[in-house]
Amino acid sequence: xxxxxxxxxxxxxxxxxxxxxxxxxxxxxxxxxxxxxxxxxxxxxxxxxxxxxxxxxxxxxxxxxxxxxxxxxxxxxxxxxxxxxxxxxxxxxxxxxxxxxxxxxxxxxxxxxxxxxxxxxxxxxxxxxxxxxxxxxxxxxxxxxxxxxxxxxxxxxxxxxxxxxxxxxxxxxxxxxxxxxxxxxxxxxxxxxxxxxxxxxxxxxxxxxxxxxxxxxxxxxxxxxxxxxxxxxxxxxxxxxxxxxxxxxxxxxxxxxxxxxxxxxxxxxxxxxxxxxxxxxxxxxxxxxxxxxxxxxxxxxxxxxxxxxxxxxxxxxxxxxxxxxxxxxxxxxxxxxxxxxxxxxxxxxxxxxxxxxxxxxxxxxxxxxxxxxxxxxxxxxxxxxxxxxxxxxxxxxxxxxxxxxxxxxxxxxxxxxxxxxxxxxxxxxxxxxxxxxxxxxxxxxxxxxxxxxxxxxxxxxxxxxxxxxxxxxxxxxxxxxxxxxxxxxxxxxxxxxxxxxxxxxxxxxxxxxx
Amino acid sequence: xxxxxxxxxxxxxxxxxxxxxxxxxxxxxxxxxxxxxxxxxxxxxxxxxxxxxxxxxxxxxxxxxxxxxxxxxxxxxxxxxxxxxxxxxxxxxxxxxxxxxxxxxxxxxxxxxxxxxxxxxxxxxxxxxxxxxxxxxxxxxxxxxxxxxxxxxxxxxxxxxxxxxxxxxxxxxxxxxxxxxxxxxxxxxxxxxxxxxxxxxxxxxxxxxxxxxxxxxxxxxxxxxxxxxxxxxxxxxxxxxxxxxxxxxxxxxxxxxxxxxxxxxxxxxxxxxxxxxxxxxxxxxxxxxxxxxxxxxxxxxxxxxxxxxxxxxxxxxxxxxxxxxxxxxxxxxxxxxxxxxxxxxxxxxxxxxxxxxxxxxxxxxxxxxxxxxxxxxxx
Numbered sequence: 107x108x109x110x111x112x113x114x115x116x117x118x119x120x121x122x123x124x125x126x127x128x129x130x131x132x133x134x135x136x137x138x139x140x141x142x143x144x145x146x147x148x149x150x151x152x153x154x155x156x157x158x159x160x161x162x163x164x165x166x167x168x169x170x171x172x173x174x175x176x177x178x179x180x181x182x183x184x185x186x187x188x189x190x191x192x193x194x195x196x197x198x199x200x201x202x203x204x205x206x207x208x209x210x211x212x213x214x215x216x217x218x219x220x221x222x223x224x225x226x227x228x229x230x231x232x233x234x235x236x237x238x239x240x241x242x243x244x245x246x247x248x249x250x251x252x253x254x255x256x257x258x259x260x261x262x263x264x265x266x267x268x269x270x271x272x273x274x275x276x277x278x279x280x281x282x283x284x285x286x287x288x289x290x291x292x293x294x295x296x297x298x299x300x301x302x303x304x305x306x307x308x309x310x311x312x313x314x315x316x317x318x319x320x321x322x323x324x325x326x327x328x329x330x331x332x333x334x335x336x337x338x339x340x341x342x343x344x345x346x347x348x349x350x351x352x353x354x355x356x357x358x359x360x361x362x363x364x365x366x367x368x369x370x371x372x373x374x375x376x377x378x379x380x381x382x383x384x385x386x387x388x389x390x391x392x393x394x395x396x397x398x399x400x401x402x403x404x405x406x407x408x409x410x411x412x413x414x415x416x417x418x419x420x421x422x423x424x425x426x427x428x429x430x431x432x433x434x435x436x437x438x439x440x441x442x443x444x445x446x447x448x449x450x451x452x453x454x455x456x457x458x459x460x461x462x463x464x465x466x467x468x469x470x471x472x473x474x475x476x477x478x479x480x481x482x483x484x485x486x487x488x489x490x491x492x493x494x495x496x497x498x499x500x501x502x503x504x505x506x507x508x509x510x511x512x513x514x515x516x517x518x519x520x521x522x523x524x525x526x527x528x529x530x531x532x533x534x535x536x537x538x539x540x541x542x543x544x545x546x547x548x549x550x551x552x553x554x555x556x557x558x559x560x561x562x563x564x565x566x567x568x569x570x571x572x573x574x575x576x577x578x579x580x581x582x583x584x585x586x587x588x589x590x591x592x593x594x595x596x597x598x599x600x601x602x603x604x605x606x607x608x609x610x611x612x613x614x615x616x617x618x619x620x
Numbered sequence: 621x622x623x624x625x626x627x628x629x630x631x632x633x634x635x636x637x638x639x640x641x642x643x644x645x646x647x648x649x650x651x652x653x654x655x656x657x658x659x660x661x662x663x664x665x666x667x668x669x670x671x672x673x674x675x676x677x678x679x680x681x682x683x684x685x686x687x688x689x690x691x692x693x694x695x696x697x698x699x700x701x702x703x704x705x706x707x708x709x710x711x712x713x714x715x716x717x718x719x720x721x722x723x724x725x726x727x728x729x730x731x732x733x734x735x736x737x738x739x740x741x742x743x744x745x746x747x748x749x750x751x752x753x754x755x756x757x758x759x760x761x762x763x764x765x766x767x768x769x770x771x772x773x774x775x776x777x778x779x780x781x782x783x784x785x786x787x788x789x790x791x792x793x794x795x796x797x798x799x800x801x802x803x804x805x806x807x808x809x810x811x812x813x814x815x816x817x818x819x820x821x822x823x824x825x826x827x828x829x830x831x832x833x834x835x836x837x838x839x840x841x842x843x844x845x846x847x848x849x850x851x852x853x854x855x856x857x858x859x860x861x862x863x864x865x866x867x868x869x870x871x872x873x874x875x876x877x878x879x880x881x882x883x884x885x886x887x888x889x890x891x892x893x894x895x896x897x898x899x900x901x902x903x904x905x906x907x908x909x910x911x912x913x914x915x916x917x918x919x920x921x922x923x924x925x926x927x928x929x930x931x932x933x934x935x936x937x938x939x940x941x942x943x944x945x946x947x948x949x950x951x952x953x954x955x956x957x958x959x960x961x962x963x964x965x966x967x968x969x970x971x972x973x974x975x976x977x978x979x980x981x982x983x984x985x986x987x988x989x990x991x992x993x994x995x996x997x998x999x
Contacts, residue, residue: 420867440869449867457867460860464624471857472868474850485853506984509624514981 116179118143118275118306124173133159135331146307148317151327157310161277165197166190196268197277202260204252211248214267238269243299258289275306294320314343364397365582370566371535376425378412386412388590394566401569401581405610409590410570414537448528452539458524461513466494468512469527497526518549525553539570574603588612627977634969642961649957655950663944675815676823685936686835686893691914692928693842694887699923701859701879707767708887709911710774715745716891717778720902721786724800733805745888746881753880757873798903808896829897843925916963
């Protein structure tokens, strides 16, 4: 994009001084952003940096407390997403919002049905969809059922959906998170076509190599505010990573090795099949020894969730699972937990907490059959409360008291409570999925410290994370999971995030050590 | 103020506001049918002119409340884990006729006779609730649909049994049929003494049913189970967040079966106060509809035994006014309108008060966090 065209048209989107506060947290603080028309503009930042909140503000799902939004040079104030759609802003969500039992055409027109007197004008809709698909190179068959489509096709349907509503500015929230590399390439081709057609694309991601290959301009968000605008042409992934993470960040490095020879958890040939025979987990085998942190790296959706749920007994998988000397493969979840497997789930709201219950009741969760929570037939309320108070103090959970409902706490404090709970009762193995996701920097450092201390005390940890620095810094052994298989075993001391990224996307194959 | 106490006070305030508002709305309905709200409310408070009449009115109200309380408890056990047992209606009818029939087939000392009848009733109700529970865990059948269907089966099955296999002898000129009359050892003694303690004379008729005591013990027992035991915790966890309960080692199938069966077993007791304390048989004029009213009572009582007790007393108080309302020329369907509006308004009030409580806690949590904010925006 050259200087003349920039001067000729007003920026597609201009945000100034946007601030958004949630109770106890400032999600966005003085954010300023200018997106030129007809460009692909990437917004990068770590998980929890405030990217999603910013996009929700731009799409009318949240109202900013301060600041102005200009679209095509005109100041706007959105109350609902409909207002944003009306000025030509469309959003493609990370999680698709499609009705599986409808055809592509029906999904696209849903909520914006053309027709007269209540009769759906299918022919007209089909014409319009085909025309849009033709113009932007988004090939889909309008008559197929969405449930028969793959992930890449579904995403194209989502994009068509917003184009159909007349969007000229598209927001894509982590569109590549669910895609395999070939699909990512196809998506990028589509985005280039959209750009050629004069549309503006705002692309949210934390994957640096992708951002560098597609974006015309990049804005970096760190801890809720815009810290830099960079030109991808003169920037390396390394520099971008430094901007994203900041320099004052504590590093998640583990010092000397505490790995022992005692194998605590042994996984052998773990296999899980989806309906239809596709393998979600394919012969996964590894060992975790006492005092060892084993990290699993991988692009989201390559089998990590299935792996931890299989180890916890939430999903039934074939293969061997041994805890210490005991075969636990046939045990139910409860028995596995009682035997000393702690579990920090990847989605704390879904699997980790009773949001509408008090903190002390959340302390009991998962420990309801063990002391101190249980006394025979009864739940020991007094001791549970006291032990929750212990966690609150030891893990620095910021709360008015142990009777407070879990949903009143901020994400970081909820996570600290979960970490404290799972570290209670002297676990032998800890399954930690994204332990610092959506957690502020202070809490992140604290959680790392707790993991390191537990490792030194002989805990065997399985760490799953999307934060490559966290993985490299904390792990003693690192595996890469790709399409349900452990594709490589790496020595974390000798691997860079860039190389790790190569393994994760399948660009590099093979293993460094046997 | 502790967060728990604040939430409780707010709930009570919401319920009171809802009831006041419901009285207002009902007044409009009463005016619309051409009656006087003042007369209507006078009728609700008119317990009779003589002490005997007052005593009888109070007994009627409490008797009604006892059955509604048990019905509310039965429904609430399921509701606590988002298990909608709409089948309480059918479960209590099947249980009532089985218990009445089994109880009439033998004679034993009163404590044994009554205990056996109670156990049969609980077992019959629990077994009948086991059917939808098994259908849910094995085939994923939605319990709302299956229990509604099973209600029809139960109602008609009970009607058939009382005329056929379980029918007792019919007295000359009697229009209704019933199971054989229970031996006197199965007649639950009344607790008119309780009324006499307050200086009231014994009420007319069968008096204050002694099953009141059983109901109170049952309420305390259910409260202990739901609020203090591991099982109760697992019920609560399953209701609040099923995936989290699963990840915490709670077996969802076992929970569905046990909660449903417990709910059905309690439902089985709904008919006993009437059978043991009054009719001494299951007749074709046996009180219907208690299971459905139980849903409203459980909703009103927020699925907590103490709340259900208050709700049952309120419903009993309203239902008692059937007669006085007619004397005052007010259609008794006003009662149904009031009950309906109260339930609706309480549900709304609950929603509002829980939001207020949440916002307050978020503020307090934010203050606790504020000790060194803003962590998030240090840059």
